[in-house]
Amino acid sequence: MKQRSPLLPIFLIVLVDVLGFTIVIPLLAYYAERFGASPLVATTLVSVYAVCSLISTPIIGNLSDKVGRRRMLLISQAGTLAGFLMLAWSHSLWMVFVGRILDGITAGNLSLAQAYISDHTKPENRAKAFGVIGVAFGIGFMFGPGLGGTLAEYGLHVPFLVAAGLSALSIFCTATLLKKETPPQEVAPSTGPMPAGRRPGAFDIATYGTYFKRPRLGSLYLQFFLFSFAFSCFTSGFALFAERRFSTHPALHRVPGEMCKLTVDEKLETSSALPGTILLDGQALAHGEWWIAGPKTIFVAYEPCQKLQSAQKLEAKFPWTAHEVGLQFMFTGFLGILLQGGLIGRLVKRFGEIRLVLAGFVAAAAAYVLLGFAFTVSMVLLVATISAFGNGVLRPVITSRITQVAGRHEQGVALGISGSLSSFAMMLAPPTGGALIDHQWLLGWALVPASVAAVGFIVALATPDGKSREPELSSPP
Structure with a gap:
């Protein structure tokens, strides 16, 4: 059977x-x-x-x-x-x-x-x-x-x-x-390559150091880490960035000194003690601030609170709620499918892996820089398209180069180290970006992954060429 x-x-x-x-x-x-x-x-x-x-x-x-x-x-x-x-x-x-x-x-x-x-x-x-x-x-x-x-x-x-x-x-x-698998005691010992993705221990510094010391392999691992750091910084912070960059009405930026804040509740009342002053849950507006009354409504006061005569109700579009962020990731994922599903092989044959890695880092860096200056939905879609190419190229091509340089019987460890480097990047990049967003340094948040991608380009440019495998650390039993 x-x-x-x-x-x-x-x-x-x-x-x-x-x-x-x-x-x-x-x-x-x-x-x-x-x-x-x-x-x-x-x-x-x-x-x-x-x-x-x-x-x-x-x-x-x-x-x-x-x-x-x-x-x-x-x-x-x-x-x-x-x-x-x-x-x-x-x-x-x-x-x-x-x-x-x-x-x-x-x-x-x-x-x-x-x-x-x-x-x-x-x-x-x-x-x-x-x-x-x-x-x-x-x-x-x-x-x-x-x-x-x-x-x-x-x-x-x-x-x-x-x-x-x-x-x-x-x-x-x-x-x-x-x-159900064969009981462990009946499994014949493997003499082939270690299963893909097998990682060294988190504190197995000796193994990491040994692989990093190998000229081309070490350089490729550094490229993979830099790519992963930039990508993790972007993906973990984008929702917070977009929420702050796009979730306010343009009028809030034009007249910041003439707006007041409503707090606590959505019910608006007019004070009889201070004619024309808008109160919220019995509290007067604080001069110089604004308040979002609901999912798509902003109330803006154009005079100091003590002299308020009226307030204008603005219908504000919030293009980057959780729903829109999800759609943006979906759009990027769709582009990634198109690239990795059929185009990547043709691109490798046409331009070669080294040129594609260089182009990928350039595209990623450019996308992150543009994101820092993006104030419209169309600009973000352009950024998503460029980053989808850059990131969609970098991961598979760098991984492919790692498997080509590592020995035939080292594939499991070699790919496992890549996975560990991705985890290290996810440990460091998100809080780095989060701290910048915490201080409202939105442009700085975008420039961090852009700078890291630029360093990746320099490392890739300096990496020795060649597809021959480096000598293995050990042979299989």
């Missing part, structure tokens, strides 16, 4: 997992702000998850060698489910952090799925198999953020409940579609 391929169940499992994850991407910052978090604290949610996953993923990978991929995948998915439920039921900021920590300490869904495929496919078929995971990721990133933004219209907790439901579905798929 022909053995059933694991590709379809793995595809479905990864797709459902990624959908659940991407649904909450546009919402975490807004959700944290709901509980009084500053931009710095809100972006730290990303870093907390990265720290936990950096420590736990190698441990989960090692345990999966002993008890089986399927069993550890179920445990990892259960942790994700618990994390989403904690987020949905949160009533204070500490519960939001606990939800992210729960998800982080059981992180490993993707690396376990990759390892499962590596165990159950022949070496010559693995590139195609991993491509299936890439397609699942692309579809998830294309539809997840938009779905999350739409669900947020019914309450910020709703997307987290839906994500939890998808996590439960992924557990069901794993339990029913993946076959």
Whole structure:
């Protein structure tokens, strides 16, 4: 009887997992702000998850060698489910952090799925198999953020409940579609390459140092880290940036010295003691400030509060709520699918990998600079298009170059280090950007990833050419 391929169940499992994850991407910052978090604290949610996953993923990978991929995948998915439920039921900021920590300490869904495929496919078929995971990721990133933004219209907790439901579905798929594995004691020792994505321990400094000392491989790892840092800074802070840059009426910028603030409640009253003065819940307006009365209404007072004669009600468009941020990520994901689904191979053949990496860093840096000066929706869409090309090129091409330079029997460790570098970037970049947004330095926030991408361009330009593999550190047993 022909053995059933694991590709379809793995595809479905990864797709459902990624959908659940991407649904909450546009919402975490807004959700944290709901509980009084500053931009710095809100972006730290990303870093907390990265720290936990950096420590736990190698441990989960090692345990999966002993008890089986399927069993550890179920445990990892259960942790994700618990994390989403904690987020949905949160009533204070500490519960939001606990939800992210729960998800982080059981992180490993993707690396376990990759390892499962590596165990159950022949070496010559693995590139195609991993491509299936890439397609699942692309579809998830294309539809997840938009779905999350739409669900947020019914309450910020709703997307987290839906994500939890998808996590439960992924557990069901794993339990029913993946076959039970051979008991560990009967598994023959592997003499081939280490499963893709196997990471060294978080504190295995010696291994990281050894690989970084290799001329071309070390340079490629630095490029990957710089790309990941810039991308993480952008993705973690964009919602907070857009909320502050675009969620006010232009009139608020034209006459900042002649506006007053309404506080506490949406009910407007006129004071009989001070004729013409607008009160809110019995309190007079404070001169020089403004107030958003509702989701699409701003009340602006054009005279000092003590001399108010009237107030003008303006209908303000808020183009960057959670809904619109989700749609923006969806647009970027769609462009990424077009690029990685069919164009990237042709571009590599036409221009070569080195030129594409250089062009990718230039495009990313240009997009981030333009974002700093963007004040219209059309400008943001232009930025999204340029960044989709830059970031869509950099990740697969740099990863491809790493696999070409690393030894044939080092692929698992080589790619695992890339994953760890991505986690390190997610630890450092979000709070860096969050601190700048916290101080209202919106242009500075955009220039940080632009500068990092520019450094990436310089490093790529100085990287020695060549596709030959560097000498391996050790041979397989």
